[in-house]
Amino acid sequence: GDSVTQMEGPVTLSEEAFLTINCTYTATGYPSLFWYVQYPGEGLQLLLKATKADDKGSNKGFEATYRKETTSFHLEKGSVQVSDSAVYFCALGIGNEKLTFGTGTRLTIIP
Amino acid sequence: GAVVSQHPSRVICKSGTSVKIECRSLDFQATTMFWYRQFPKQSLMLMATSNEGSKATYEQGVEKDKFLINHASLTLSTLTVTSAHPEDSSFYICSARVTSGGGQIFGPGTRLTVL
Numbered sequence: 179g180d181s182v183t184q185m186e187g188p189v190t191l192s193e194e195a196f197l198t199i200n201c202t203y204t205a206t207g208y209p210s211l212f213w214y215v216q217y218p219g220e221g222l223q224l225l226l227k228a229t230k231a232d233d234k235g236s237n238k239g240f241e242a243t244y245r246k247e248t249t250s251f252h253l254e255k256g257s258v259q260v261s262d263s264a265v266y267f268c269a270l271g272i273g274n275e276k277l278t279f280g281t282g283t284r285l286t287i288i289p
Numbered sequence: 290g291a292v293v294s295q296h297p298s299r300v301i302c303k304s305g306t307s308v309k310i311e312c313r314s315l316d317f318q319a320t321t322m323f324w325y326r327q328f329p330k331q332s333l334m335l336m337a338t339s340n341e342g343s344k345a346t347y348e349q350g351v352e353k354d355k356f357l358i359n360h361a362s363l364t365l366s367t368l369t370v371t372s373a374h375p376e377d378s379s380f381y382i383c384s385a386r387v388t389s390g391g392g393q394i395f396g397p398g399t400r401l402t403v404l
Contacts, residue, residue, distance in 0.1 A: 220398060221382050224392060276323060276335055
């Protein structure tokens with residue numbers, strides 16, 4: 179079945195550091211890929227998405243490229259801020275079917 | 290942009306009572322909504338898929354008589370936790386399917402505490 183494997187946390191970085199959170203997937207079809215962010219006590223917010231191979235999703239300084247050859251969708255940001263502290267979920271969806279989530283990565287940025 | 294709201298955001302109830310959680314799509318119609326449960330520091334677990342005007346589809350291991358889902362209109366789905374017990378305490382999140390480009394829009398979640 180479809181699955182998402184996500185870098186285990188927690189991840190702690192200093193402000194302005196470079197961030198990478200790894201995400202790989204297995205899917206029988208042609209999935210869309212997503213990164214969601216969850217701030218404490220809140221629901222999930224869509225951070226970025228890519229719907230086909232080689233697409234790059236970007237938002238708020240975060241980027242992720244859909245790599246079909248490595249079945250990956252790694253999340254990156256060049257310079258993190260304290261406000262980026264949250265839990266990040268990688269997910270895949272095929273067509274309009276339900277989403278399959280990774281386990282989440284807790285990110286803490288220290289000033 | 291499209292927004293999904295949930296009500297209440299937080300509820301505390303006594304064991305044995307029933308609790309209803311509402312999930313609304315604001316300014317758009319949602320023919321399909323999803324209900325998730327999230328335990329502390331864990332990922333989301335899909336409970337059921339709610340389709341407007343039809344019965345919900347439950348995931349394996351989820352008791353449909355325990356977690357009643359009603360999707361009576363294109364903007365409202367409700368989850369009722371019947372005869373709640375302390376082990377039902379959790380964070381419940383709903384979402385609405387996005388028709389273009391895939392993905393889902395999530396509500397802010399409801400924290401249920403059963404005493």
